[in-house]
Amino acid sequence: MAVIGAGGAGLVTMQELIKMGHTVICFESESMIGGTWNFETSSRTSVYKNLRTNLPRELMAFEQYKMRPKDDAEGSFTGDARRFASHSEITGWIKSYAEEFSLNQFIRFSTEVKNVVKVEDQWVVTALSNDVESVDKFDSVCIANGHYEAMVKPDLKGHDIFPNQIAHSHDYKTPTDYTGKRVLFLGASFSGEDISRDMSSEIAQGWLVARRPGVSNPEKSPIGAKENIDRVRGTIDELRADGSVLLTTGDVLENVDCVMLCTGYAFNYPFLNQVEGLKWD
């Protein structure tokens, strides 16, 4: 069996398959396990410096591997014992899980799957590692390549003349990159809510603009104690060459330094392009 990706989903899949007696090879394009939680090292991560989980560790853990070291009920993997832990604690837990079940030996690191096709009864997986191509055949392929990497970006009128930054939440890493700026956050789901909150201590002014209420109470404006974030029910009508933004409410926001698109991600399986009749949304 092949597994594509050694993030949390790929690792738990591997462990279950091995338990059932299958022979498993996992392909991982990065040089380490952990997927998107590897803030420090992954080139593909969507995590940011101050991110803490939005699930308590008791719920987020795998059933067979708690998010507490076995020998220390009150302890942690990295010194962060908080219930809603930091990304480094999650990475520590994932690494510990892989060690516990000796999974690393089955992973081909720095090996990116480029193509998967079915030939008669088998799946042929072509991968690339340091410019060297490998071709292997498998009975089955499990895809665990994550779904928080391919950015969804709305086609905004005026995006080509707007003189200031247009970024996606995938690019957001640390609030100090935005010190003193005026930032429009488009979208008020988990990313919009959390990133605007995280940035509010650094930015001069923020607007959280969304058609639908966000994940927290929409009547509560500004969010939390952060009085420099205004919540606007609507969306962007037009980005303008003078750095202002016209909203569908008719309001014009002046001197917007950055439009941060908190508009989510799409499923993306580029290596399946040659499989006939396969579609995904």
Ligand SMILES: Cc1cc2nc3c(=O)[nH]c(=O)nc-3n(C[C@H](O)[C@H](O)[C@H](O)COP(=O)(O)OP(=O)(O)OC[C@H]3O[C@@H](n4cnc5c(N)ncnc54)[C@H](O)[C@@H]3O)c2cc1C
């Ligand atoms: C900002 C953010 C916050 C989140 N917060 C939480 C939270 O608090 N709690 C929670 O439970 N979940 C949270 N999540 C969801 C998170 O995605 C999951 O927790 C988990 O990391 C998903 O694991 P995964 O293995 O599916 O994907 P990933 O962790 O993305 O791993 C996918 C792996 O596949 C590899 N890969 C991709 N393509 C290829 C290829 N072609 N060849 C080889 N390898 C490939 C990648 O390098 C990566 O290592 C959050 C996600 C984001 C983006």
